[in-house]
Amino acid sequence: MKIPTGKTGTPMGEPAIVIEHLYKQFGNNIVLNDFNLTLQKEENMVVLGKSGAGKSVLIKCIIGLLRPDKGKIIVGADDVTKLTHEELDRVRSKMGFLFQGNALYDSMTVRENLEFPLRRHWIDVTQKQVDDMVAEVLENVGLAQTADLMPAELSGGMQKRIALARTMILKPEIILYDEPTTGLDPVTAREIDKLILSLQEKYHTSSIIISHDMNCVKTTADRVILLLDGKCYAEGTYQELEQSADENIKQFFE
Amino acid sequence: MTTLTARIRAFFDETGNLSRFAGHFFSLGIKPRYEFRELLAQCYQIGYKSFPLVGLTGFIMGLVLTMQLRPSLVSYGVESQLPVMVGIAIVREIGPVITALIFAGKIASSIGAELGSMKVTEQIDAMDVSGTNPFKYLVATRVLACTLMLPMLTLLGDAISLFGAYIGVNIRSVTSFNLFFTQIYQSLSFGDVLPAFIKTFFFGFAVGIVGCYKGFNSSKGTRGVGISANSAVVLSSVLIFVIDLLVVQLTDVLGLN
Ligand SMILES: Nc1ncnc2c1ncn2[C@@H]1O[C@H](COP(=O)(O)OP(=O)(O)OP(=O)(O)O)[C@@H](O)[C@H]1O
Ligand SMILES: [Mg+2]
Numbered sequence: 001m002k003i004p005t006g007k008t009g010t011p012m013g014e015p016a017i018v019i020e021h022l023y024k025q026f027g028n029n030i031v032l033n034d035f036n037l038t039l040q041k042e043e044n045m046v047v048l049g050k051s052g053a054g055k056s057v058l059i060k061c062i063i064g065l066l067r068p069d070k071g072k073i074i075v076g077a078d079d080v081t082k083l084t085h086e087e088l089d090r091v092r093s094k095m096g097f098l099f100q101g102n103a104l105y106d107s108m109t110v111r112e113n114l115e116f117p118l119r120r121h122w123i124d125v126t127q128k129q130v131d132d133m134v135a136e137v138l139e140n141v142g143l144a145q146t147a148d149l150m151p152a153e154l155s156g157g158m159q160k161r162i163a164l165a166r167t168m169i170l171k172p173e174i175i176l177y178d179e180p181t182t183g184l185d186p187v188t189a190r191e192i193d194k195l196i197l198s199l200q201e202k203y204h205t206s207s208i209i210i211s212h213d214m215n216c217v218k219t220t221a222d223r224v225i226l227l228l229d230g231k232c233y234a235e236g237t238y239q240e241l242e243q244s245a246d247e248n249i250k251q252f253f254e
Numbered sequence: 255m256t257t258l259t260a261r262i263r264a265f266f267d268e269t270g271n272l273s274r275f276a277g278h279f280f281s282l283g284i285k286p287r288y289e290f291r292e293l294l295a296q297c298y299q300i301g302y303k304s305f306p307l308v309g310l311t312g313f314i315m316g317l318v319l320t321m322q323l324r325p326s327l328v329s330y331g332v333e334s335q336l337p338v339m340v341g342i343a344i345v346r347e348i349g350p351v352i353t354a355l356i357f358a359g360k361i362a363s364s365i366g367a368e369l370g371s372m373k374v375t376e377q378i379d380a381m382d383v384s385g386t387n388p389f390k391y392l393v394a395t396r397v398l399a400c401t402l403m404l405p406m407l408t409l410l411g412d413a414i415s416l417f418g419a420y421i422g423v424n425i426r427s428v429t430s431f432n433l434f435f436t437q438i439y440q441s442l443s444f445g446d447v448l449p450a451f452i453k454t455f456f457f458g459f460a461v462g463i464v465g466c467y468k469g470f471n472s473s474k475g476t477r478g479v480g481i482s483a484n485s486a487v488v489l490s491s492v493l494i495f496v497i498d499l500l501v502v503q504l505t506d507v508l509g510l511n
Binding site: 060063064065085089092093095097099101103104105106107116117120121 | 376382
C-alpha cells in the first residue's frame, strides 16, 4: 500500500505558516498528536478529515483561539502560541477566519458586521474607505442589496456568503476557511470556489481550506492533506490522492 | 457523602472562578483601549430601558407599603409618623433592594442569555479574531454600565416610590405635598442616605459581573444558554442579599446607623 507523502517545499519558496509537532488534547480526548504542516505562500491547501478529526481545532490553534499543549505555529516571523494578546492582534489583522457556523453578529446589520473588523483593526480608516470596501466585498459575494438587513433575515447560504465577505474584507494575506461551501447550492458553491481562487490570484493570499465538498477541493486545492488520528496521514495533489489505493484515503473520493 | 463533598467543591470552584473573573475586570478594564461607544450603548440599554419597570414597581411598592403600615400606626396612635416610617423604610432598605432585585431579574438574565448565545454561536471568538478583546468590549462595558446605572435607577425609583407613598397617605387622610416631603426630609440623616446609596453600586456590579460570568461560561446548546440566564438571576439575587447584609454590619460597626 502506497501512501502519497512528500512534496514538501513546493517551488513557490517561502512558507506562510509552519506547524511543528503540534499537540492538543481536551481531557482524555487527544485531538492533535504530533501534527506537522507547511503552508507555502500563495498556496491553497485543503485539509480533509472525518467529522471530529480535529480540523476546526487545528485552524483555531493557528489563529490563536485555542492554545495548543505543545508545539510551534510560525506565522510570518511569529510563533502564535507564545504571543500576548496585543501581538496576536497584529498577526490576526493579516489573517482571515471563516467560522464553520458563520458567527455573524446577530445584533448588527450586515453592513455593521462587515464594518466591524475594519474599524477594529484599522483605527484611522475614513467613512468613504469603509463604504467602498463594504460595497466591494458585497459585490464579490453577489449580495449587494442585503447591506441593511439583519443576519436572521438571510437564508443559510446567504449568511455563509456574508461571513465570507467579512472574512475577506481586510484583504488578509492568509485565510483559514472552515467549510466554505457547506450548505450552499451547487451553483453558489462553484461561485465561492471561483472567489477563493480569484482572491488567491488578486491578493496573493495563502489559504487553508477545510472541506468535504470534493468539487471545491478539486477546483481550489494546490495540495491536499488528510488529517487522521491527530496526524497528517497523507499529503499530495488532488490527483495523487484520488489515485491512492489506501482505504482511508479512498473513502473521501468515492 | 461524595455528592456533598462534590457540591462543596463545586461551590468553591465557582466562587474562585467568579472572583477571578471579577479580578480580570479590574486588571483589564482599566487599561486602554476604552470602549466608550459600547459603554454608552449599554448604559442606554441597561439603564434607560429599565426605567419604566423600576418606576412602576417603585410606585406600587410605595403605595402599598403606606396602606399596609397605616393600620398598625393608627392602633398605636402615631398615624402622623406614617410619612417618616415609610420614608426611612424606602430610602434605607426597600428602595435599593427591591430595585436591585428587579434589575437583577431583567438585566442579569438578558446579559446571561445574550453573551451565552454569542458564546455558543462563536460570535465572541469572531470578535476576538477581529482585533477586539471580547472581555473589554462585552464584559467591561456591561459591568460598568450596571454599576453606574443601578444607583441612578435607585434614586429615581426611590423618588417615585415616595410619591406613591404620598398618594397612599392621601387615600385616607389629607397631607400636603410640601408637608409630606418636609417631614421625610427632616427625619432622614446623612447616615441613612449615604450607605444606602453606596451599596447600590455594589449591587449593580454584582448583577453585571454575574450576568457576564454566566454568559461567558455558557455550555454549548440552547439549554446551556437557558441555564446561564437562569442561574445569573438566581446567583445575582442571592449576592444582593449577601452584600446588603455585609453593608448593614459594616455601617453598624462604623457607627453610621
Ligand atoms: N472547546 C472544546 N472543548 C472540548 N472538546 C473540544 C473542543 N473543541 C473541540 N473539541 C473536540 O475535539 C474534537 C475535534 O473537533 P473539531 O471541531 O476540530 O472537529 P472537526 O474535524 O472540525 O469536525 P467537523 O467536520 O464535524 O466540523 C472533537 O472530538 C470535539 O469534541
Ligand atoms: Mg469543524
